[in-house]
Amino acid sequence: MAQITADPVEVAEEAGLRYVSDEQPGYTRKRKGKSFQYFDTAGKLIRDETRLLRIRRLAIPPAYRRVWICPLSNGHIQAIGRDDRGRKQYRYHERWRSIRDENKYDRILVFAAALPKIRRRVETDLKLPALKREKILATVVQLLQSTFIRVGNEEYARQNKSVGLTTMKDHHVQVRGMKLRFRFRGKSGIQHEVDISDRRIAQIVRKLQDLPGQPLFQYLDDDGKLCEVTSQDVNDYLREITGEDFTAKDFRTWAGTVLTAMALNAQGEFESKKEAAMSVKDAIAAAAKLLGNTPTICRKCYVHPVVLESYLSGHLIEGLRTKADLAEEAHDFDENERAVLNFLRHQAGGPSLNKKTA
Numbered sequence: 001m002a003q004i005t006a007d008p009v010e011v012a013e014e015a016g017l018r019y020v021s022d023e024q025p026g027y028t029r030k031r032k033g034k035s036f037q038y039f040d041t042a043g044k045l046i047r048d049e050t051r052l053l054r055i056r057r058l059a060i061p062p063a064y065r066r067v068w069i070c071p072l073s074n075g076h077i078q079a080i081g082r083d084d085r086g087r088k089q090y091r092y093h094e095r096w097r098s099i100r101d102e103n104k105y106d107r108i109l110v111f112a113a114a115l116p117k118i119r120r121r122v123e124t125d126l127k128l129p130a131l132k133r134e135k136i137l138a139t140v141v142q143l144l145q146s147t148f149i150r151v152g153n154e155e156y157a158r159q160n161k162s163v164g165l166t167t168m169k170d171h172h173v174q175v176r177g178m179k180l181r182f183r184f185r186g187k188s189g190i191q192h193e194v195d196i197s198d199r200r201i202a203q204i205v206r207k208l209q210d211l212p213g214q215p216l217f218q219y220l221d222d223d224g225k226l227c228e229v230t231s232q233d234v235n236d237y238l239r240e241i242t243g244e245d246f247t248a249k250d251f252r253t254w255a256g257t258v259l260t261a262m263a264l265n266a267q268g269e270f271e272s273k274k275e276a277a278m279s280v281k282d283a284i285a286a287a288a289k290l291l292g293n294t295p296t297i298c299r300k301c302y303v304h305p306v307v308l309e310s311y312l313s314g315h316l317i318e319g320l321r322t323k324a325d326l327a328e329e330a331h332d333f334d335e336n337e338r339a340v341l342n343f344l345r346h347q348a349g350g351p352s353l354n355k356k357t358a
Helices: 008-014 049-057 094-126 133-147 154-160 199-209 231-242 249-267 273-291 295-301 305-312 316-320 328-332 335-348
Strands: 028-032 035-039 065-069 077-082 088-092 173-176 179-185 191-197 218-220 226-228
Touching: 028 065, 035 049, 088 094, 094 133, 094 231, 094 249, 094 328, 094 335, 133 191, 133 199, 133 218, 133 231, 133 249, 173 199, 179 199, 249 273, 249 295, 249 305, 249 316, 249 335, 273 295, 273 305, 305 316, 305 335, 316 335
Parallel strands: none
Antiparallel strands: 028 035, 065 077, 077 088, 173 179, 179 191, 218 226
């Protein structure tokens, strides 16, 4: 399994690629009429058809500014440009995209192995007195797990008027007893309404709403000053707990994989390819609804491909039904998570939850 902390330079080399950046000399382009001319690192016009063909195949949008094009055909980044908002946009080498996608899904097992440690720390921090940093970060992480709401970030909230957990205001959540209802505008302008029941979280959120200012998730620092929680704070908290470079998005990938696997399990065996395809479509749609994504994005970004491959080959249901003599670590997972984790570990050739792990 690829290690999530692997040196990207070494990863690129193993794939036959060169790790590059736009700080190195690159090709540039200048508009001429309705098309572009391209210039090499010495500023000379590129006329070689082989190089021009590679550049054109990158399909760099005409609107991109300050375009940098890698002079190497095996650079892990092939081009960089800035869009109309000034944000850097990348064109990666096809092999690098494949490696990145593979590692993204391989890391789900590493993340799952870290979940018990995360959950135990969250439990401890939720019991802390006062509204200190660790307690509020634990609250956000607990909500990441129970609501599947995106973590959010200030820049996206400002530019797109969309909301995630860390950019919510007091009015985005209504608390009644132990019940919380989140109403907010999410990514792509989609309106969301999410309900959960959690007495402990409800009590904390009610206290947060009593604090001065509109931001929902704030904490008191050692000097008694109010500080807003950011997505970087959440990621730093996860890194502090695990020692690994996990982010809030890993919770959504884990959830999407578990939700889809169990939805397929509920569909049961299929008798035809058409029936199987419909079952996959329905399972993805169910998971996407809970994650607040489109089915296309859910399938592409939040579901481990081995789940779908195993279902279509007729092996998923049997794999999920494999019983385990639960080890100590298994008590940190619910029944569905245990089934999916056992299945994924079996597929990867690793230990199941019926074996003690260090």
